[in-house]
Amino acid sequence: MALLCCTGGAGAFMLTSLGGDEDPVYSLASSDCGQGGPVKADGSMPRIGAYDKSKMRNAAIIINVGAQMSVPPRGWVIAVATAMQESGLSNLPNLGARNDHDSIGLFQQRPSQGWGTAAQVRDPAYAARKFYEKLLKVKNWQRLPLTDAAQKVQVSAFPDAYAKHEPIATEIVNLLANGAARSAMDAGNPRCAEGSEIAASGWGAPIPGSPGSGFRTADRPKHNGVDIGAAKRTPIHAAAAGRVLVSRCDPDNAGRLSCDSDGWPGKGGCGWFVDILHAGNIITRYCHMIQQPKVHKGDLVQAGEVIGIVGSSGNSSGPHLHFEVHLNGDRSSRGAINPVPFMRERGAPLGRRE
Known part of the structure; x- marks a missing residue:
């Protein structure tokens, strides 16, 4: 990209x-x-x-x-x-x-x-x-x-x-x-934020790497976010400042709370995941963490703060971050939008180099 x-x-x-x-x-x-x-x-x-x-x-x-x-x-x-x-x-x-x-x-x-x-x-x-x-x-x-x-x-x-x-x-x-x-926050030469930098909009990419599986594709029409491949234990950063709404293990299709082990395709569930509410009633979601998130419900987080680490829990075929953006405070699929143009418009394009 x-x-x-x-x-x-x-x-x-x-x-x-x-x-x-x-x-x-x-x-x-x-x-x-x-x-x-x-x-x-x-x-x-x-x-x-x-x-x-x-x-x-x-x-x-x-x-x-x-x-x-x-x-x-x-x-x-x-x-x-x-x-x-x-x-x-x-x-x-x-x-x-x-x-x-x-x-x-x-x-x-x-x-x-x-x-x-x-x-x-x-x-x-x-x-x-x-x-x-x-x-x-x-x-x-x-x-x-x-x-x-x-x-x-x-x-x-x-x-x-x-x-x-x-x-x-x-x-x-x-x-x-x-x-x-x-642009990046630094004075002097405004440029796109890279690595762990936060753009002047207050937004930054949650992890390095380009999206693989895209938003609501023909073969995955219910895929309400994008998947960004990364090695296990890659730090996941809050994309913007906000308040943690959810920090828990998502049940799989059988109703089990089995997030402390790797998942597989068809298992169901987001694994260990976090939802954060940001200004403008925007919600971001971070799925498939390897262990319990580093933040808890009600916590206030800063842009770029580490909230968890990459894993493969839940409905997952390998280590990656499933990242979603929702509008109007709607955590359901109805509120989901494509994160790629959303993040690009805020100067934090998904797919930046480390």
Whole structure:
């Protein structure tokens, strides 16, 4: 499987005008890392859902400030998602009794808490810079779940509210910065994530290796995921941050809990497996582990955290990881989608080299 990679500097996205009522003209000197976004050099600003051109302009300013500060693209996603929660990407004035104390601007920063003067925090570029300055001081911020990283900056009364914005924030960054959320987290030269790296979207491949048996093929129409061959005891990584929903042995066709030995075709069951719930009500599934998973139901895991090791338990003909992606929080076959394009769109293509 060919890798889709990008080149160019983290500062390649540049707004050429930030003042007045006109849309900024922006250009990109790099190619994308994945499918790319429809960057418009004519100065018009795209729209995503409820986010009109004025709100997208604010998102563009946030991204541009991050690029100028050499903040890795993961930070752009976190910053845009935070502003989506705090202000809906609107540069809010002091709303009086409708506001939280003296919270102002894109990030609802409070002058009384040392963020700056009222005029300063209503300047989108200033507000974004202050957000990034504090984010960069958070230990391990690139690996933290987005909602945790945002909360350490904002200290919000609603610390779990940021996570729901991650998918759309990722889409906005990809659209405005030509696929930047698909790049590796490192600043300098954005590129496709490889090995154990996590893309700026917050996603990474669970193991190296290319899918073999595909999603719902003609000969296996009920195969709701893909199989990635790997040696026994290869570490399996959480594809993104989330909460463990299931961590157990799946009964075989005879109703037996026999996951501590190799399986065979037709035995039935997922063997030792884990389901993880991610932002956007997305669920990933990891099957056929060699032993009890390293995580338990209810655990919060970080992107890239080792959750188990490859085996051949359950309905299996040899060591491999059966990997599934489900939408809308639906763990059944109805919610399953093809993981290959899903992961590719997030800058974590299945089939990367070790």
